[in-house]
Amino acid sequence: MRPVAIIGTGQTRHSKRRDDVSQPELVREAAAAALADADLRPAEVDAILISNMELFEGRAFPELWAGAGAWAIGKPCLKIATGGTSGTSACIAAFHQVAAGCFDTVLVVGFEKHSEGHTQAGMALTDPYWDRSVAAGALGNFALSVCQYVQERGVSERQAAMVAVKARRNAAANPHAHLQLPDLTIEEVLASPVIAAPLRRLDMCPQSDGAAALVVAGEASARRRCRRPAWVKAAVTRHDKPYLGDLDRRLATMRTLRQAAAVAYRQAGIDDPVRDLDVAEIYEPVTYAELAWYEALGFCPDGEAGRLIEDGVTAMDGALPVNPSGGVLSTNPVGASGVIRVAEAALQLHGKGGARQVEGARRALATGYGVYAWSDVIVLESAA
Amino acid sequence: MNARHRRRPGVWLAGAGQTGPAAADSRSIPEMVLAAVEAALEDAALTFDDIDAVVTASVDLYDGLTASNLAVTEVVGAVMKPETRIAADGLCAALHGACQILAGAYETVLVVAHGKASMASFPELTTWAMDPVYLQPLGVDFETCAGLQAQALAAFDERAERRWAELAAERRRQAAGHGVAPPRTAEEVLASPIVASPVRREMVAPRADGACAMLLRQTPGGRGSPGGGQTGNRTRITGFGWDLAAHAPGDRDLEQWAGVGRACARAYQASGVVEPADSLHLLEPSCHYAHEEELFVRASGAGSGPCVSPTGGLFAGAIPVAAGLSRLIAADRWLRQRDEAGCALVHGSWGPIGQGQAVVILEAAA
Numbered sequence: 001m002r003p004v005a006i007i008g009t010g011q012t013r014h015s016k017r018r019d020d021v022s023q024p025e026l027v028r029e030a031a032a033a034a035l036a037d038a039d040l041r042p043a044e045v046d047a048i049l050i051s052n053m054e055l056f057e058g059r060a061f062p063e064l065w066a067g068a069g070a071w072a073i074g075k076p077c078l079k080i081a082t083g084g085t086s087g088t089s090a091c092i093a094a095f096h097q098v099a100a101g102c103f104d105t106v107l108v109v110g111f112e113k114h115s116e117g118h119t120q121a122g123m124a125l126t127d128p129y130w131d132r133s134v135a136a137g138a139l140g141n142f143a144l145s146v147c148q149y150v151q152e153r154g155v156s157e158r159q160a161a162m163v164a165v166k167a168r169r170n171a172a173a174n175p176h177a178h179l180q181l182p183d184l185t186i187e188e189v190l191a192s193p194v195i196a197a198p199l200r201r202l203d204m205c206p207q208s209d210g211a212a213a214l215v216v217a218g219e220a221s222a223r224r225r226c227r228r229p230a231w232v233k234a235a236v237t238r239h240d241k242p243y244l245g246d247l248d249r250r251l252a253t254m255r256t257l258r259q260a261a262a263v264a265y266r267q268a269g270i271d272d273p274v275r276d277l278d279v280a281e282i283y284e285p286v287t288y289a290e291l292a293w294y295e296a297l298g299f300c301p302d303g304e305a306g307r308l309i310e311d312g313v314t315a316m317d318g319a320l321p322v323n324p325s326g327g328v329l330s331t332n333p334v335g336a337s338g339v340i341r342v343a344e345a346a347l348q349l350h351g352k353g354g355a356r357q358v359e360g361a362r363r364a365l366a367t368g369y370g371v372y373a374w375s376d377v378i379v380l381e382s383a384a
Numbered sequence: 385m386n387a388r389h390r391r392r393p394g395v396w397l398a399g400a401g402q403t404g405p406a407a408a409d410s411r412s413i414p415e416m417v418l419a420a421v422e423a424a425l426e427d428a429a430l431t432f433d434d435i436d437a438v439v440t441a442s443v444d445l446y447d448g449l450t451a452s453n454l455a456v457t458e459v460v461g462a463v464m465k466p467e468t469r470i471a472a473d474g475l476c477a478a479l480h481g482a483c484q485i486l487a488g489a490y491e492t493v494l495v496v497a498h499g500k501a502s503m504a505s506f507p508e509l510t511t512w513a514m515d516p517v518y519l520q521p522l523g524v525d526f527e528t529c530a531g532l533q534a535q536a537l538a539a540f541d542e543r544a545e546r547r548w549a550e551l552a553a554e555r556r557r558q559a560a561g562h563g564v565a566p567p568r569t570a571e572e573v574l575a576s577p578i579v580a581s582p583v584r585r586e587m588v589a590p591r592a593d594g595a596c597a598m599l600l601r602q603t604p605g606g607r608g609s610p611g612g613g614q615t616g617n618r619t620r621i622t623g624f625g626w627d628l629a630a631h632a633p634g635d636r637d638l639e640q641w642a643g644v645g646r647a648c649a650r651a652y653q654a655s656g657v658v659e660p661a662d663s664l665h666l667l668e669p670s671c672h673y674a675h676e677e678e679l680f681v682r683a684s685g686a687g688s689g690p691c692v693s694p695t696g697g698l699f700a701g702a703i704p705v706a707a708g709l710s711r712l713i714a715a716d717r718w719l720r721q722r723d724e725a726g727c728a729l730v731h732g733s734w735g736p737i738g739q740g741q742a743v744v745i746l747e748a749a750a
Contacts (some may be wrong), residue, residue: 028749053450055444056450058512061443061471063512063525063628064513064628064735064739064740065514065516065519065632068630073560074628075627075628076625076626076650077740078468080469081468081469082451082453092468093480093483093702095487096392096480096487097480097483097487099486100483100484102483102486102654122450124449125449126449127449127454128448237437237467237468239457239465239467241457241463244458244656259464343426370451371451374692
């Protein structure tokens with residue numbers, strides 16, 4: 001694939017309710033920030049990709065009226081929607097459209113305004129024959145899979161709580177993050193109410209209103225416009241079966257993430273991810289999922305994820321900081337969450353991470369997670 | 385056709401399959417899609433193992449499913465493979481599949497779209513695609529928007545309604561035998577009930593159920609060529625473009641389809657078409673209303689030379705979301721049946737008054 005790079009990123013302030021803005025205004029806020037970061041005028045954008053999960057707001061084709069916020073009128077604009085992976089899939093679509101030579105610059109904007117809809121109702125609109133009655137919504141299906149994972153791997157509640165604390169403390173250094181819980185303790189996580197055993201409230205991600213955007217450019221433009229472009233070294237997608245009952249031991253196996261990571265690492269020349277990556281932004285809707293993803297991404301052998309978090313390997317001062325942004329556990333506007341992962345990874349390579357910057361970051365991983373077991377894996381790299 | 389330098393290499397059509405259009409297909413969406421995919425694989429003499437990636441098109445609200453592509457993941461062969469879902473007309477899935485191939489990401493991409501109009505009242509669903517602040521509270525849907533556009537066109541053209549009736553009658557006649565609606569005379573069209581003045585019921589392409597699948601390849605392949613056997617298809621995509629116009633009818637010039645013009649300009653540039661009237665032999669537009677065909681022909685700059693919708697276009701049955709992909713399949717079929725070189729312009733649209741527009745240029749060697 002021809003070289004393409006991310007040259008600018010932008011995000012809104014994320015919160016439980018953004019009553020101060022409409023959906024197009026939310027889109028505009030993120031798009032304007034990304035274009036400003038890339039030093040690009042709207043007229044210089046060739047095409048736009050939007051990611052959003054429309055039924056969470058109970059609508060169809062929201063890009064038709066929200067696209068104006070991304071200056072999409074009179075330009076090629078499409079919407080990508082694949083559940084939680086919508087944002088990462090939209091980024092990968094942009095990589096392909098630029099690498100194909102169709103466009104020089106593509107603006108990707110992900111957004112969600114959960115407060116204007118009913119997310120649980122939207123998530124309940126799954127397969128009507130088998131899954132709707134047993135696995136509707138993230139909470140129920142994760143509770144089932146986490147039980148299996150805990151039993152198989154021996155992960156403790158305390159180790160999961162450590163993930164929750166890491167995420168929320170990291171988020172405190174991120175001015176965009178929704179949840180701001182800088183003093184959260186493991187004890188507080190363990191004292192939070194169980195909402196679907198073994199998941200406690202603080203094990204789960206929030207529902208956020210927000211948007212995120214980034215600019216993808218071809219090689220010549222990227223070199224001209226950006227001091228440290230975040231070059232795309234690998235972008236791999238794997239989908240899996242759509243029925244929860246067909247995904248036995250889902251978190252323990254997570255074969256889509258394992259295979260996508262293996263392919264991406266090979267493409268990017270990564271042998272040992274903990275050694276070769278400088279930072280990772282992974283899509284972890286549940287604390288236990290982050291532990292399972294450590295194993296699937298090869299950060300540790302199977303069964304060692306609990307030890308990895310205890311040893312601080314994935315902390316900000318560890319060998320491989322995971323989710324300096326605070327992750328999905330701190331900010332989750334679903335249509336934007338994947339874009340945020342990629343934007344945060346690129347931000348680290350641009351050296352614009354502020355208080356959450358990983359010093360000297362040169363190679364970053366971003367992942368997307370959607371439906372029950374769909375995965376996107378993206379590796380970005382800045383020039384040495 | 386004028387010989388010109390081409391900016392990009394082409395993407396080959398390797399095989400196509402389709403179910404419907406049917407007024408009410410009793411099969412589930414996955415069953416319809418599987419039938420279309422298997423037909424495409426057979427047409428291309430390929431198997432599921434040959435597919436590198438899949439691009440699907442579906443709209444969650446139309447299907448009543450969140451992440452509606454999950455209903456078809458297995459039947460399109462996307463388990464443990466890359467899949468992208470476009471929430472727009474199915475022709476856009478083909479455009480994105482072509483992008484993936486041109487990017488060098490994959491060699492063989494399966495493109496699939498489906499729609500099941502019989503599951504719900506389509507006009508009622510489309511109110512939920514309108515701006516919720518200014519337009520949806522007025523009860524506006526895609527059909528009322530089409531009426532507004534037809535009013536704008538007919539305001540100073542007293543022959544317009546008669547012309548649209550004759551066009552609808554002609555398309556219905558061409559679609560007879562393979563469509564979902566019976567033929568009608570122009571008088572019968574003009575006597576049919578008004579659905580959004582001045583648009584009458586028989587001027588609306590009948591909505592239908594169906595699924596469409598197309599295999600795209602980096603290299604020639606498939607057995608659909610007139611030469612037969614495994615010698616490969618000879619049709620390829622040489623250019624494409626898409627566009628999003630303003631949403632509110634009040635923000636647009638309803639007397640033209642500017643978005644088609646912009647999308648065509650991008651496609652013509654990519655494929656090296658300078659004089660579309662000279663280069664194009666076939667137009668396969670996705671016109672859900674008779675008056676849209678006039679808008680399309682004018683915006684495309686194709687003039688009166690090319691053959692237009694020889695099998696009746698969407699008047700054979702307009703499958704929501706899959707409409708544009710059904711036109712791609714129809715154009716491919718038309719080009720395959722010719723013994724000479726040919727060039728076709730294929731069209732898909734989505735949103736109110738064709739807010740979203742996409743076009744593809746197909747070229748077939750002799």
